[in-house]
Amino acid sequence: xxxxxxxxxxLGFAAVCxxxxxxxxxxxxLRPRDVPDRVLALDTLTVNAIALxxxxxxxxxxLVVFEVAILFAMTGFIGTVAYSRFLLRGDIIE
Amino acid sequence: xxxxxxMVVAALLVVSxxxxxxxxxxxxxxxxxMTRLHAPxxxxxxxxxxxLLASMLAYGFRGQPWGHELLIxxxxxxxxxxxxxxxxxxxxxxxxxxxxxxxxxxxxGWATFERDAESGAAQPTGALQQRE
Amino acid sequence: MSRVLPHPGLTLLLAAVWCALVGSLSANSVLFGVMLGVxxxxxxxxxxxxxxxxxxxxxxxxxxxxxxxDIAVSNVVVAxxxxxxxxxxxxxxxxxxxxxxxxxxxxxxxxGTITMTPGTVTADVSADGRALLIHCLHAPDPDSVRDDIKxxxxxxxxxxxx
Numbered sequence: 001x002x003x004x005x006x007x008x009x010x011l012g013f014a015a016v017c018x019x020x021x022x023x024x025x026x027x028x029x030l031r032p033r034d035v036p037d038r039v040l041a042l043d044t045l046t047v048n049a050i051a052l053x054x055x056x057x058x059x060x061x062x063l064v065v066f067e068v069a070i071l072f073a074m075t076g077f078i079g080t081v082a083y084s085r086f087l088l089r090g091d092i093i094e
Numbered sequence: 095x096x097x098x099x100x101m102v103v104a105a106l107l108v109v110s111x112x113x114x115x116x117x118x119x120x121x122x123x124x125x126x127x128m129t130r131l132h133a134p135x136x137x138x139x140x141x142x143x144x145x146l147l148a149s150m151l152a153y154g155f156r157g158q159p160w161g162h163e164l165l166i167x168x169x170x171x172x173x174x175x176x177x178x179x180x181x182x183x184x185x186x187x188x189x190x191x192x193x194x195x196x197x198x199x200x201x202x203g204w205a206t207f208e209r210d211a212e213s214g215a216a217q218p219t220g221a222l223q224q225r226e
Numbered sequence: 227m228s229r230v231l232p233h234p235g236l237t238l239l240l241a242a243v244w245c246a247l248v249g250s251l252s253a254n255s256v257l258f259g260v261m262l263g264v265x266x267x268x269x270x271x272x273x274x275x276x277x278x279x280x281x282x283x284x285x286x287x288x289x290x291x292x293x294x295x296d297i298a299v300s301n302v303v304v305a306x307x308x309x310x311x312x313x314x315x316x317x318x319x320x321x322x323x324x325x326x327x328x329x330x331x332x333x334x335x336x337x338g339t340i341t342m343t344p345g346t347v348t349a350d351v352s353a354d355g356r357a358l359l360i361h362c363l364h365a366p367d368p369d370s371v372r373d374d375i376k377x378x379x380x381x382x383x384x385x386x387x388x
Contacts, residue, residue, distance in 0.1 A: 161246030
């Protein structure tokens with residue numbers, strides 16, 4: 001019973017860490033040095049959001065939350081690649 | 095047994111929360127885009143990996159499915175270097191010149207610049223495809 | 227065999243991924259996974275004509291464990307640099323790593339490994355594919371970084387790929 005409490009405290013700690021991380025990422029997206037910097041911040045934001053979603057999944061125990069995390073991972077990666085490719089070539093699909 | 099698993103899960107969650115935060119602090123604190131690239135690609139990936147491993151342990155030992163977490167962590171582990179490479183290439187393309195980089199030690203130059211010289215900045219993309 | 231199943235490993239991987247997505251190992255999902263594993267490699271075959279050859283699977287597994295361990299270590303190193311090293315003491319550096327590997331898949335694995343391990347990110351490849359451009363977060367001695375990459379990762383990759 002006590003170890004369950006331990007897990008809950010750890011969940012809360014991790015959630016606070018990732019919430020602060022998301023705020024820092026959002027600040028970097030609003031104030032980037034140049035465009036690749038913004039893409040990088042957006043990529044990091046997606047990965048941190050996945051972590052927060054998975055934490056919610058552990059907390060609630062609902063399986064559907066993990067499917068959301070999979071979709072986030074896929075769209076986040078494709079978004080980063082498409083954005084960088086646009087910066088590199090000025091075109092996404094050749 | 096369950097108590098031990100829970101303790102490992104809690105430790106993993108704390109460590110990964112710490113690394114996730116460090117990755118984002120690095121993103122804000124380091125001086126330019128190339129150095130900033132280091133913190134998120136490594137620290138954030140380990141942070142997410144730790145959270146997913148914790149979830150796998152928490153559910154796997156209770157006999158519930160844990161395949162999704164495994165898929166997400168493998169996917170992130172494979173895609174993180176690819177995203178990093180793409181961002182690095184766009185930084186090189188936009189704000190660096192061959193003089194800023196060390197020589198390749200080969201007759202050919204770095205791929206990003208060769209590509210620039212080959213296609214030209216304002217060239218329509220149809221011409222580019224024919225040449226390949 | 228090779229006409230029907232151009233990449234047997236990919237077939238197994240796709241079936242396993244499908245089962246993990248569905249979250250069950252019932253006959254139904256395994257069968258559909260194997261079906262996907264046969265159809266998808268056949269469809270994408272024009273994009274991937276060569277077969278990936280892994281000569282020794284125990285060595286590949288050993289390499290994967292080494293890389294996972296190095297990822298954990300590299301995070302502690304990077305975290306210390308991010309949190310405690312003042313900006314003025316930071317020494318970023320570009321390093322050229324000449325390659326002995328020639329196989330495209332092996333070079334891809336090496337580039338990914340370099341990105342995930344201590345303080346280095348693969349930034350570019352030379353146009354002829356024989357050298358990698360590495361960016362180091364904090365490298366007072368860039369030559370040692372290059373020697374480290376060549377002896378620790380490239381030599382091991384050479385043993386079981388290409």
